Amino acid sequence: MTSPTDDPLVSTEWLAGHLDDPEIRVIDASFKMPGVLPLPIDDFRAAHIPGAAFFDVDTVSDHSSPLPHMYPDAGQFACDVAALGICDGDTVVIYDAGGWVAAPRAWWMFLSFGYSRVRVLEGGLKAWRAEGRTVEAGDATPKPGRVSDLALDAGMIRSGDQLVANLASKAEQVIDARARNRFEGSVAEPRPGLRAGHIPGSRNLPYNELIDGETGTMKPLADLRRAFEAAGLDLDRPVVTTCGSGVSAAVLTLALYRLGVRGSALYDGSWSEWGMADGPPVATGPA
Numbered sequence: 636m637t638s639p640t641d642d643p644l645v646s647t648e649w650l651a652g653h654l655d656d657p658e659i660r661v662i663d664a665s666f667k668m669p670g671v672l673p674l675p676i677d678d679f680r681a682a683h684i685p686g687a688a689f690f691d692v693d694t695v696s697d698h699s700s701p702l703p704h705m706y707p708d709a710g711q712f713a714c715d716v717a718a719l720g721i722c723d724g725d726t727v728v729i730y731d732a733g734g735w736v737a738a739p740r741a742w743w744m745f746l747s748f749g750y751s752r753v754r755v756l757e758g759g760l761k762a763w764r765a766e767g768r769t770v771e772a773g774d775a776t777p778k779p780g781r782v783s784d785l786a787l788d789a790g791m792i793r794s795g796d797q798l799v800a801n802l803a804s805k806a807e808q809v810i811d812a813r814a815r816n817r818f819e820g821s822v823a824e825p826r827p828g829l830r831a832g833h834i835p836g837s838r839n840l841p842y843n844e845l846i847d848g849e850t851g852t853m854k855p856l857a858d859l860r861r862a863f864e865a866a867g868l869d870l871d872r873p874v875v876t877t878c879g880s881g882v883s884a885a886v887l888t889l890a891l892y893r894l895g896v897r898g899s900a901l902y903d904g905s906w907s908e909w910g911m912a913d914g915p916p917v918a919t920g921p922a
Contacts, residue, residue, distance in 0.1 A: 642893055643742060644853065645754045647763050650728055654685060660725045660780075663760070664690040666737035666882055668825055669703075678732060682770040684763060688719040688777045690729070690741050692882065702907050703880045706792060709785040712748050720777030723784075727753045733761020733851050735842065739885035743901060747791040750782070755889065758851045765851075793875050793902045799915050801875070802835060809837035810868055812878040812887050813906065820919035826879070829910035832917040834877065839922045840866040842878070842886035859890045867922065870896055877902040877909075 653659050663683050665675040673681075679689045695715045696704040707715070721727055727745060731738040738755045745753040756763070764770060793807075801807050811833055816822045818839040820832035833839065844862055847854055854862070863870060874891065878884035881903045891899050902909075909915060 644757045661687040662690040664737045664741035665732040688775040713782045717780045722780035730756035730759040733759035739889040740882045743885045748785040807873040812842040812883045832919040835918040842883045877905045880907040881905040
């Protein structure tokens with residue numbers, strides 16, 4: 636493990652001071668579970684950071700897959716983010732409504748496709764508004780940009796087959812960001828048709844336990860380290876993050892990155908794939 640030298644978070648104060656910079660692009664990647672209203676795009680239309688465009692996690696995905704919001708190929712990703720006004724060389728600042736649900740997912744996608752000039756807004760829109768900063772309403776109308784030379788680093792994501800192979804090899808630790816009762820299988824999954832439980836041998840660290848409930852900011856590095864270690868994770872060994880559908884797992888990925896952990900991966904299909912009725916073995920109970 637290395638010491639963190641390139642924290643991917645930026646403060647609301649920093650963004651406010653750079654909002655008019657022509658090479659700063661702000662995107663709102665807010666996300667909600669299916670059926671939860673109002674829709675994230677409607678929340679965006681009601682209020683967003685000035686100049687922001689909306690990054691739809693479900694749109695920027697592989698539409699040929701039956702699984703929710705799976706990674707698209709590099710060509711589609713480049714087209715989709717260029718449509719948000721992003722150009723080569725821009726610094727992209729990503730935020731969500733303030734619950735830390737999807738901004739880290741979008742951040743990890745940018746990194747996975749080789750676009751490194753990307754940051755996450757600490758506290759998101761919730762912190763921005765709590766400080767009395769300006770918001771605007773309506774649809775975004777960004778001028779189309781251009782993003783080139785992207786290529787997926789396959790080492791940053793994992794497939795179901797790779798996770799099945801890992802059951803025997805145990806080469807990588809697996810840690811699940813879902814709520815503890817979902818991990819233990821004591822409640823039904825919110826997506827119909829999925830079995831309850833977790834990947835055998837995986838650990839559990841609900842992503843919200845990494846967030847300060849009062850400020851909405853990510854906890855200090857020492858607290859993050861203690862949380863992972865208490866969950867049974869060895870920060871010097873390879874780790875794969877997982878969750879319900881590959882979104883909130885990226886909160887753990889972001890926290891690991893902040894701790895200087897490199898080489899971690901995200902299980903894209905997550906429980907939406909593993910938990911299917913004809914899926915691989917399932918464990919229940921505590922980790």
